[in-house]
Amino acid sequence: MIKQKKxxxxxxxxxxxxxxxxxxxxxxxxxxxGPYTKKLENQLKKITGRKYVFATISGTxxxxxxxxxxxxxxxxxxVGSYNYSACVSPxxxxxxxxxxxxxxxxxxxxxxxxxxxxxxxxVNYYGNIVDYDxxxxxxxxxxxxxxxxxxxxxxxxxxxxxxxxxxxxAFGGNKPIGTRGFxxxxxxxxxxxxxxxxxxxxxxxxxxxxxxxxETQGFRGSGQEFxxxxxxxxxxxxxxxxSKRKNIAKRVIKQLEHLPIRxxxxxxxxESSYYKIPVEVKNRDKFIAFMKKNGVDARHTYxxxxxxxxxxxxxxxxxxxxxxxxxxxxxxxxFTEAEVNKIINTVKQYFPVG
Numbered sequence: 001m002i003k004q005k006k007x008x009x010x011x012x013x014x015x016x017x018x019x020x021x022x023x024x025x026x027x028x029x030x031x032x033x034g035p036y037t038k039k040l041e042n043q044l045k046k047i048t049g050r051k052y053v054f055a056t057i058s059g060t061x062x063x064x065x066x067x068x069x070x071x072x073x074x075x076x077x078x079v080g081s082y083n084y085s086a087c088v089s090p091x092x093x094x095x096x097x098x099x100x101x102x103x104x105x106x107x108x109x110x111x112x113x114x115x116x117x118x119x120x121x122x123v124n125y126y127g128n129i130v131d132y133d134x135x136x137x138x139x140x141x142x143x144x145x146x147x148x149x150x151x152x153x154x155x156x157x158x159x160x161x162x163x164x165x166x167x168x169x170a171f172g173g174n175k176p177i178g179t180r181g182f183x184x185x186x187x188x189x190x191x192x193x194x195x196x197x198x199x200x201x202x203x204x205x206x207x208x209x210x211x212x213x214x215e216t217q218g219f220r221g222s223g224q225e226f227x228x229x230x231x232x233x234x235x236x237x238x239x240x241x242x243s244k245r246k247n248i249a250k251r252v253i254k255q256l257e258h259l260p261i262r263x264x265x266x267x268x269x270x271e272s273s274y275y276k277i278p279v280e281v282k283n284r285d286k287f288i289a290f291m292k293k294n295g296v297d298a299r300h301t302y303x304x305x306x307x308x309x310x311x312x313x314x315x316x317x318x319x320x321x322x323x324x325x326x327x328x329x330x331x332x333x334x335f336t337e338a339e340v341n342k343i344i345n346t347v348k349q350y351f352p353v354g
Contacts, residue, residue, distance in 0.1 A: 002330055002339050003297045004276070005173060007180075009334040014233055021229035032222050033208070036229035040185065043235045044169065047151070048161030050187035052194035054201055055223025059148050059170020059184035061201070063090045063121075065221055066144045066166045066186055068200035069193050075118040078139075080108045081307040082319035086170075087123050087146055088306050095119075099311040101318050105264050106278070106301075106326070109318065110134045117141060124150035124160065127176070127273030128266040132163045144168060148184075151176050152242040153266075153273035160273075161187060166197070171227070176242065176275055177234040183227035244333035245274040248340055252277055252329065255344045259351050264326070277329035284325050287350060291329075294346045301326040 011018060021036065030036065033055075041053040056062040067073070067090055077095045079088060082102040091097040098114045106125045113120060113135075119142040122130050127150045135143070145164035147153075148171075153160045161167045169185040171177055188194050195206060196216065202208035204218035234241075253263050264278040278301060281287045291298035305323050307316045329343060 001295050001297055004330040006332045006334040017233045025225050030225040032224050034225045036225045036232055037223040039232045040228040044185055047159055048187055051189045053185055053187045054197050055228050056184040056221050058182040060086045061221040062168045062184040062186040065197050065200040067094050069196035070142045072119050078114045078117040078120045081305055081316040082106055082322050083306055084302050092310055099307040101316040110138055113139050126278045127153045127275035129153050129155045129160055129270040131269050149275040150273050152238050154271040156269050171231045176273055177231055177238055179227045179230040181227055241333040242273055245331055249274045249277050252344055256347050277331050279327050280325045281327055284327055290350050296343055296346045297330050299328045301328050
């Protein structure tokens with residue numbers, strides 16, 4: 001089976017560095033907010049240009065920290081109805097989400113952003129970036145930008161991660177730069193927001209200092225050394241791995257674009273990070289079953305239309321369409337030539353000749 005990610009190959013390539021991180025942490029007793037946390041934070045500052053970056057336990061905890069720092073409790077937040085649950089649940093829990101439809105490439109439909117909301121949550125799915133300039137012209141409230149899948153992508157020539165009051169990152173095993181387990185990060189350019197993030201992630205006390213009075217509500221959310229160390233090692237190669245993913249994705253698309261299948265891609269303002277190879281296909285479940293039967297780990301993307309599940313039930317035609325028909329084809333910088341050929345040929349075999 002050609003899996004979505006090749007964990008053994010990644011470990012084999014980086015074994016010496018991964019093992020050195022583990023040994024250093026175990027020998028020196030690092031737990032959280034240590035040298036590897038700082039390395040990760042500094043790498044993200046360099047990539048995104050942000051002034052302040054905080055490593056977190058997960059991408060979801062980064063979103064929660066953003067809600068705390070921007071004071072969005074019980075406030076209206078515009079959230080895309082086509083979405084991954086981790087990008088929805090924090091708002092459903094602490095805020096008043098107002099769901100709206102997506103565009104045909106799974107990103108938010110900028111023309112349909114609700115105008116009466118205090119904040120907007122936008123997600124750059126599949127490494128493709130929302131048109132930030134259009135967003136800013138349409139929406140004047142606070143913005144949380146999820147760049148978990150677009151790390152390494154560029155908006156009008158600029159590395160992603162710079163836009164919004166805060167930007168969010170996740171480094172789970174299936175992300176462009178993954179770890180075994182979960183970790184994340186949150187970034188901002190605003191000193192006051194940064195301080196509130198620090199407090200939120202450290203149980204109400206900046207830096208989790210025990211010698212100061214608690215300032216705010218908070219939770220255990222700061223980065224963990226082992227996970228940060230693994231991501232730190234991977235981030236050294238993010239440009240190299242992205243280049244390989246790009247070459248593979250473009251080859252697959254070129255070989256298959258004549259078939260009755262629609263590839264979901266970036267607009268002209270964006271240079272994608274090629275997180276995965278997303279496609280829209282008529283009979284999604286049948287296609288996935290065929291691919292898996294023939295050794296290719298094609299997967300469902302997001303199957304929940306949140307307006308229907310947790311919202312008012314307002315019709316979201318594009319979200320409904322995409323939750324029924326989108327599929328992820330596997331993509332890894334560690335794929336061999338033979339594996340790429342197998343993915344291409346298996347898709348071709350699914351569709352009848354003529």
